[in-house]
Amino acid sequence: MKIAAVQVTSGSDINNNLTIAQRAVREAAGEGARVVVLPEGMSQAFDSGRLDTQAEELDGPFATGLKELAQELDVVIVAGMFRPADTREIDGKKINRVSNTALVTGAGHHVGYDKIHTYDAFDYSESDTVRPGSDLVSVEVDGVKVGVTICYDIRYPEQYKDLARDGAEVIVVPTSWADGPGKLEQWRTLVSARALDSVSYVVAADQARPGGEEKGGQESGPTGVGHSIIAGPDGVRLAEAGYEPEIIYADIDPEKVRKARKALPILED
Template sequence: MKIGLVQMTSGEDMGANLTSTRNALRAAAAGGAGFVLTPEVTNLLSSSRRTQEAQISHEEDCAFLHEIREEARALGIWVLLGSLAVKTHDPDGRFANRSFLISPLGQITARYDKIHMFDVEINAQESYRESAHYRPGEQAVLAETDFARIGMTICYDIRFPHLYRQLAQNGAEILTVPAAFSPVTGAAHWETLLRARAIETGCFVLAPAQCGQNTEKRATFGHSLVVAPWGEILADGGKKPGVTLVDIHLNEVKRARARVPSLTHDRKYEGP
């Protein structure tokens, strides 16, 4: 099947981000893609609480989500909205970083809230506290479609290999990793982490990414990647916004796992 990875520069104007997303979905569908994926926080990338509060909605009131569901239905394609920032009813007011899988009928068939929060200090000038604005999810999600089983993850999750192993051992053939990696961590780790997860699980890894200067204070790495189950990079989206189209063949999953069946070789051990 042909998949499309959307690479974009989401900023602080949700309306502009919606227009960019809609145009990218149409371009991917015109290129023959039946499954199109967008990056993390497709709808709004901002560290300003005022901006977030003014534009982010609860899922049931989210016009961005409604519009993309309608677009998926009109185009007759599967869409993974890599994630949207959505309001929750939590008393502390934190948002959810939520991924949506949307069918060609425009129906939401699966949701996943990012489990691992990006709370790090990269260097003296660059630190992040995602948990200050977003609450962590508590449920791993394996989605069923008519073409594959999909393990849904988001960005920083990629650094927790046990999650991906469990998804694969429970039937995942495709792992989705929508992301907004920083330029520093992207250059150092992005490709290595994605290839490692593909090799360890024998899955296709589909990783649509944010790119460029998203806000005055925030830039992202880009380089949306498609990685095959044997670890080969099938496509790299580079540094600029665009749509990357790739044909994938799911029989490669069985082939890779037959060659190195490590998913079935777990052993119990003692220690440390």
């Protein structure tokens, strides 16, 4: 099964972002990809305005547009979006929180995974505006079980092990990873480490770096460092993008996962 990680830069307008996503999915499908993974925040980039004003449910125009495309091309699409969640009061101000959701649509699926681990670190509090999820999500595509995570989840190996123990052989990670000193090195290490922890393929699709390679390594906020990665169950990076918009591909072989898990039965310990 061929899988693609799409690296693009989304913006503030949900309709334009849908067009960007559709164009990229068509390109990936044309190259034979069966599963196409787009970044976190595909419907609206972080740092581009209030997320609640464009948040939609899974039957809204953004998710429906991708659902129809998945049906047309006979592919499975994974894409980050935001859905209405709840209202909280913080410092006397009412905040309409959203769910940070990875839409999975195609091959009979149309579901959402809500990011469990919100990015509450380094003086940033995602949970102020995003309600954490609680449930693991996996889907089956052509006999291969695909688990779903989002961005900061990648720092929590237990989630990856739990998905693998539940049968996931591939774990996808829509991401909008902040740039800055050491952040790219951390990103590469974490993707390979989670592949090793779960003895699974990990497909991590990040937002392209705004400003490209020229801005690489500088503080960026949660708007992407690029370098989308597909890692094998041995932790080896099979494909890696640069800073700019790009699509990377890899062939998924479930037999390699089974052999690796037999040789290294850490999920049974």
